[in-house]
Amino acid sequence: MEIKNKKAKVFLLIYLILIFIFMSLWSYKTPLVTDDLFFSNNHIIGPSINDYFESNGRIFGQMFTRIILSKGILFSSICTGLAFTVLLLIIFKITNSYKNNSLYIERIILITVSIFLFVPSFASVFIWRAGVGNYLITAILELLFIMVV
Numbered sequence: 001m002e003i004k005n006k007k008a009k010v011f012l013l014i015y016l017i018l019i020f021i022f023m024s025l026w027s028y029k030t031p032l033v034t035d036d037l038f039f040s041n042n043h044i045i046g047p048s049i050n051d052y053f054e055s056n057g058r059i060f061g062q063m064f065t066r067i068i069l070s071k072g073i074l075f076s077s078i079c080t081g082l083a084f085t086v087l088l089l090i091i092f093k094i095t096n097s098y099k100n101n102s103l104y105i106e107r108i109i110l111i112t113v114s115i116f117l118f119v120p121s122f123a124s125v126f127i128w129r130a131g132v133g134n135y136l137i138t139a140i141l142e143l144l145f146i147m148v149v
Contacts, residue, residue, distance in 0.1 A: 008103035012092075015108065016085050023126070024081030028073060030127050060141075065133025076129050083136050084126055088112060090143045 068079045088111070092098045097107035119125060125135045 005101050008098070008101055011105075012098060012103055012108075016089060019088060019112070020081045020085040022081075023084045024077045027080040027127050027129075027132075028077035030123070061134030061138050062130075063133075064137045065130050068133055069129055076132075080127065080129070080132050080136075083132060083140060087136065087140050087143070088115070090140065090147060091115075094143065094147060 068076045091111055092108060095107060095111065097104050097111065116122065124131045126132065
C-alpha cells in the first residue's frame, strides 16, 4: 500500500516517534551491566587517546559509548532510541521505502520486523549501551557513507 503527500510524512513521523519511545523505554528499563558501568565515568578524551595508542580497533565505538554514558541512564536511553530510529530512517531511504513523498507501508513494516527478528543478539547490539556505541552508531556512520555513494 502506498501513501502519498502529507499523509505519508505524518504517518512516517508518528511511526518513527513510536519506535523512538519504545526503544528508549526498553533501554531505560534494561539495567546497566559491568561494561556500561566501566564506561560511565566522565573521562572521554583521555581513554580514547589510550585506545588509539594501544591499537584498539574500537576507538570510535568506545568513544561513542563513553559519550552516551557520560550523562547517565536517561541520556543514554534517549541516545539509544534516537540512534535506532536514525538507523531505520537511513534504511528506509536506502531501500526507497520513502521516496518522492510516497511511503510504502509494507516495506517499512517488513524492514522493522526483520531487524527485530533477524539481527543476531538484538539486545547486545541495540539495547546494551556498549553495543550501541560500538555497533549501532558505527553502523549508522557506515550506512550514511553508503547513502552518499
